[in-house]
Amino acid sequence: MTISDHVSDLEPAVQAGDDPREFAHVLSAVHDAAMSGGRMPARPRAVIDDSWQRLRRAGLSPDADTAVERGLDVEELEERRRQSGLHEVVDELARNLDSLIADGDNILVIADARGHVLWRSGSSRVLHRADQLGFIEGADWAEGSVGTNAIGTALMSGRSIQVFSAEHFVRSHHSWTCTGAPIKDPRTGEILGVVDVSGPAATIHPTTLALVHAVARLAESQLREQHHRRLDCLRAVAAPILARSPGPALAVDVDGWVAAVDAVSPRSRLVLPRGVGPGRSFFGALGECDVEALPGGWLVRVADAADRSTTRVSMRTVMTAAGGESVEVSVEGASGGWTHRCSPRHGDILTYLARHRSGVTAAQMSTHLFGVDDRTVTVRAEMSRLRKRFGGLLMAGPYRFADGVEVRLVG
Template identity: 40%
Template sequence: MRQSPPGSADPLEQARMLERVHGAVLSGEPTRHRPRAVVFESWRRSLRARVDPDGGCPPVSVDGRALDGLRDTHPLRPWVPLLQRTLLDAADGAAQIMIITDAAGNILWRHGDPHVCRDADRVCLAEGTRWAEEVIGTNAMGTALATGGPVQIHSAEHLVRTYHSWTCAACPVHDPETGALLGTVDLSGPLRTMHPALPALVAAAARLVEGELRLRAAEQDRALRERSGHHLSSAVPGALLSPSGRVVQSLPGSALSAGDRVDLDDPAAATGSPDRTELDELPGGYLLRVRGPGSARHGARRLELGLLGENPPTARIGGRTHRLSLRHAEILTVLALHPGGLDARHLALLLHGERGNPVTVRAEVHRLRGVLGADVLRTRPYRLQVELDSDLARARGALDRGQVGTALRLRAGDLLPDSESPAVRDERDELRACLRSAVLDHDVVQDLWEFAHSTAGHADIEVLERLAALLPPGSARLARVRSKLDRLVDEDR
């Protein structure tokens, strides 16, 4: 029995023969020809996934803003114009369309002949649809993703009959930095556009993009060495790492060499020194360091934070006091409340809720590290690696010890009163509620008086009533409290 590869024969005659093979194989009838091995194995995978050969179109997996978001962040985005020039110009007059998918088979971009695009729309060969084998059966894009190599699928080699009037060739694209599959590039068109050279053309386009990615990585390596190479010191062995953990530069004699890989989630595995391995985020990469047994620890430094009250928040370290922006004060507050550290996603969520953007948070943290020092605010996870003192912690500590008067004096006002950060707002409300509860429980006149004249208690009727019950008759304080109570009661009416 002979295989039936698409070759130099007339595409329409080839399609008719493939149609007979398709029908015979799926019905179990004998046939002189059989599908190519790559096609037959793809049919088997597709049928195991319960793809119906008489089924309809692929699902719309992403659209609208979700599609825009995938495009904006996809590594192939910068190379779409290059692929257009390479594939569509080379296929000039061939009435084809170029398609780029992500690694899941979602079509992110489609360009080419307008007439073919309209025909493609009618069969859902459109941006936002998913073309993995398990959802739409054998096709060049999905089969290239499944096999990891260039594939040409012609006419009835598509499992689903809807696409028997189409021919396509696709090749996967990999990230040369990590080896990760990024997606596929594809040329599709009507049957007459089939040509045996198409797989080689899309493969050349894929290799061209991978070469560009490799050049970009080399340029980023050079920039990282020039910008951050001074961090490497023979006194503190270490290495500069790319964003994926590849060693870009290390000192002679280091256990790590250029090209080695470090697991960014477990950098100590590469050094064998869990207690002394430090990983700092840098612009465009990371700095991995191994501290000697006798070297100074970053935690010996002391950071003092002023976060309570109407005055601008401050941070004091190394004898210098820094006036903080509200955004930086919020970041330091949240990190102070989570000494174990937070990743960028969790930090963004606590700072801004569901609308939080980890990319924006990383940029703010980078700026804050420039103010306080990279040895103070550490990365992966983000955390404060210092001896920390804050007016918030002192007020909290006094409350925990039952020292209500001390807590009142330490609490100069609300925590970052202008902040709308969910985590800051929750902590602010909780501190206020705990302080109020403690003041009411202790029944100390001076504590009630101070709380009643604070921002938190100036309109608290229950506190004023308790204070009025404790103040001696005829006292000036009692008269003021009763006057204020009368005014508040009148306002509530």
């Protein structure tokens, strides 16, 4: 007998028409054989097998007592909720999955990107059972802490997953089934957390996976719409201010997403300096800028060249982990500084510009990099990437460090 693997991203643990009790019996035999090193009567699904192998390599015991795992205290839990990026969709997730928990057998859980349980809801009966398992708010439900489960394994695999009975690595979870789907930040694609529905193994249903997966996608759409609305509001406030701005400026939200620009090259996001606030700050992509508070974000005005303090650039060659060399660039100004480790190619370009302060043409740079003067298209592409990284520090026509920038080669 084999446990079939499906190529579909949505792979229910139990297929329609299968007897869950019989299947649980098979899974129990598979689990016992896998944990003891014996011959398995069937093969687990690929996503489960991958998880079991990870956990065995990590040394987790299938008999681990997960109910005593350390959780978050109240203050840590509230902070995780605020920082999760999921608080805006909690009510929507609960509303769309109410049909799965209304009968009182299942629990709804929302976890963050590290697997910590942030919110849960369900009947007192199922919550009590979850308490006995350590499935409580603040608990660490990452795969490395509690074994194969729909929260931790969804985070590890990056896909929606259903885990049934003895597919759980830890034996104390075998009486449960759980279905989880990752929720991704629609702006970056990074996983924000997981929405999960769990309950007694007997409650498993093949359609649960499709529903939980669909609800996670709806949550992502809601997050995207909310982000666009916030940028629209910020743009409405910033537009008349930018129209009167005497120089280059842009409006960004608190995470650096750009709502509007004026006389600045278009971009979707600006990397904000750590601890940014009203006053002068150094932005890697723009140089020194004056920052003003706006409702829901910041107005960033690029400082006039005559009003900028001296910027110092230090470059030194460092060894990479693979034994090669790269160039570490440190930039310091009156308003702060930052460090960036360049690729060997970009380090070579910056070092060459540091030794030719009057500037070089694309053809000259091509000759330096490739030994011929006709690779100018490649040079322009590389310089465009560097200028996006170093902003006002690098100039074109010819390529050079900007006037007033002190450059020092170290070592």
